[in-house]
Amino acid sequence: MLIMIIMLMTGCGSTEDLNKDINNPTSKGITVDEVLLPEAANVSIKSDELVEIDYSNATKGYFMARTKSEDHEKLKIRIIKEDKTYDYDINRDLEYVTYPLNMGDGVYNIKICENIEGNRYAVRFALEIDVKLDDDFLPYLYPNIIIDYCLDDEVVAKSFELVAGDMTTLERVEHLYSYVVDNIKYDNSKLEAARLSFLIPDLNYTIETKSGICIDYASLLCALLRIQQIPCKVITGYVDEGYHAWVSVYIDDNIGWITPEIYFEKENWNSADPTFDATKKNYDGPYEVKDQY
DSSP states (O other): OOOOOOOTTTTSOOHHHHHHHSOOOBOOOOOGGGOOOOOOOSSSEEEOSSEEEEOTTGGGTEEEEEESOSOOSOEEEEEEETTEEEEEEOOSOSSOEEEEOOSOSEEEEEEEEEEEETTEEEEEEEEEEEEOOSOTTGGGTSOOSSSOOOTTSHHHHHHHHHHTTOOBHHHHHHHHHHHHHHHOEEOHHHHHHHHHSOOOOOHHHHHHHTEEOHHHHHHHHHHHHHHTTOOEEEEEEEETTEEEEEEEEEOOTTTOEEOTTOOEETTOOOOBOHHHHHTTOOOOSOOEEEEEO
8 A cells, every 4th residue: 555645835835825826715714613523313223233323414424333232243334326335344332433425415325244254244234325415515524434533632623723823725724734744754664554454544643653654644634624624535546656545625616626736626626645745755647536535
């Protein structure tokens, strides 16, 4: 697995200079009370004796699942919509974990699977949800299993500390991005474990150790941004050197999605790669998208 990140502001001067060149209007920041957090509302639930799914807030772009016991074999959640599938391990017991409904409106099939032998799994139960999102951005504003935080985590305080006094969304993006690039070092020792299995990011550990691989860079940046209600995606896929993770950020309807070079293309997703910038790697090759969270 390749681990990298590219700074949004490389070679582009200061935010003040950028504000002169583009329409980057003042925008009101949010307060801690306005941070969007998932909730198990206990309205729409499906469960068996081991696993419970709360999909009360499917219209907000997520559902939550928890085990009722620690006594079980390895569990997975499979989420299917049309020809796209996401698989997640259930790796925490007795507490709700949030999973994104990130494939737009339509019917999602969710399966809870338990290991029976080797790589074989049996379906414990299945659930079908017909999702109509309240807003297309919502799956990219809430925390989830890949970008996981709660209100008392350090990443929340850090996000507000870094944007204090900022008057525009672009300034906020610059300062949050710069923090990740300037403070997180690439952890080569973690790379071998990442080659063997998909590693779920631990934001508290990344901030504490100031180290990580590409998925950690991308997850931390997205957490900092989502806390400020700036829509963003962790994207995984392939670059020339191999498997990789990067970020796509939406500024506003006027500017659109942002690239590492501050090139704005209205109403389109574009990529930002904080790992490449942190490792001082100049990459101008293709990005092949596989999954987004």
